[in-house]
Amino acid sequence: MILRGISALEVKEAIIRGSKGIQKPDKILSYHKYFCVVYKKSNDIYYIITVKPR
Numbered sequence: 001m002i003l004r005g006i007s008a009l010e011v012k013e014a015i016i017r018g019s020k021g022i023q024k025p026d027k028i029l030s031y032h033k034y035f036c037v038v039y040k041k042s043n044d045i046y047y048i049i050t051v052k053p054r
Helices: 008-017
Strands: 019-023 027-032 035-042 045-053
Touching: 008 027, 008 035, 008 045
Parallel strands: none
Antiparallel strands: 019 027, 027 035, 035 045
């Protein structure tokens, strides 16, 4: 995330507003602006796996 110049606020915005996709087995992809956030959600906790450019 830091190496790609993407802030924590942008990641949060991507999770809230981005278009969603599913990656097996239980990962969520959230596409927003010029990047994609891959994360897992357990209860109300979000675990960011990676942030990658599109």
